[in-house]
Amino acid sequence: MRLGMRFGLMPALALAATLATPGASALADERWPGGGGTHHGKFWRRDKVRHQLRLTADEVERLEDILARNRQHLEDMEADVKRNRAALDALLTDARADEATVLAQVDQIEHARAMLGKARVAMLLEMRRVLTPEQQRQLGELREKRKAHGDDDRKEKEND
Numbered sequence: 001m002r003l004g005m006r007f008g009l010m011p012a013l014a015l016a017a018t019l020a021t022p023g024a025s026a027l028a029d030e031r032w033p034g035g036g037g038t039h040h041g042k043f044w045r046r047d048k049v050r051h052q053l054r055l056t057a058d059e060v061e062r063l064e065d066i067l068a069r070n071r072q073h074l075e076d077m078e079a080d081v082k083r084n085r086a087a088l089d090a091l092l093t094d095a096r097a098d099e100a101t102v103l104a105q106v107d108q109i110e111h112a113r114a115m116l117g118k119a120r121v122a123m124l125l126e127m128r129r130v131l132t133p134e135q136q137r138q139l140g141e142l143r144e145k146r147k148a149h150g151d152d153d154r155k156e157k158e159n160d
Contacts, residue, residue, distance in 0.1 A: 042067065049142065053135045062130045070123045077116040084109040 044050050044063050055063075088105045091097040128136055 052142065053131070053138055059130050063127055066123060066126050074119055074123070077112065077119055081109065081112045081116055084112050
């Protein structure tokens with residue numbers, strides 16, 4: 001039985017939209033580990049953050065090294081998630097695709113996402129080990145302050 005016939009077209013399209021929504025970049029945000037920006041996880045590159053955390057040249061170098069070692073793997077994993085999403089989109093537009101095939105593709109997407117998420121967190125944990133407990137605490141406070149104020153890139157640029 002086809003997915004559209006059993007569940008209706010709208011729920012199938014809603015599922016596709018949910019799974020196809022792009023997530024955060026695999027390499028995170030410039031300012032905050034785990035964010036979704038375009039500067040590839042280099043929160044330590046911001047003068048304001050580097051100054052507040054009192055990062056040494058050695059710490060910055062070690063953070064850069066961690067990012068460099070993980071970058072290609074994370075980009076490959078993110079591409080795998082996108083390929084799996086595209087395959088699901090194709091299945092959902094194919095009236096001949098059976099429910100089991102579509103649901104198996106959903107499993108593929110979720111597995112790829114989980115692997116990407118674990119790889120991101122592993123990199124962030126490695127980065128965290130570079131920071132002292134005090135720097136970790138301060139970075140957490142900066143992140144919470146940013147969340148509480150709902151700051152976006154435009155506001156931060158105006159305040160820098």
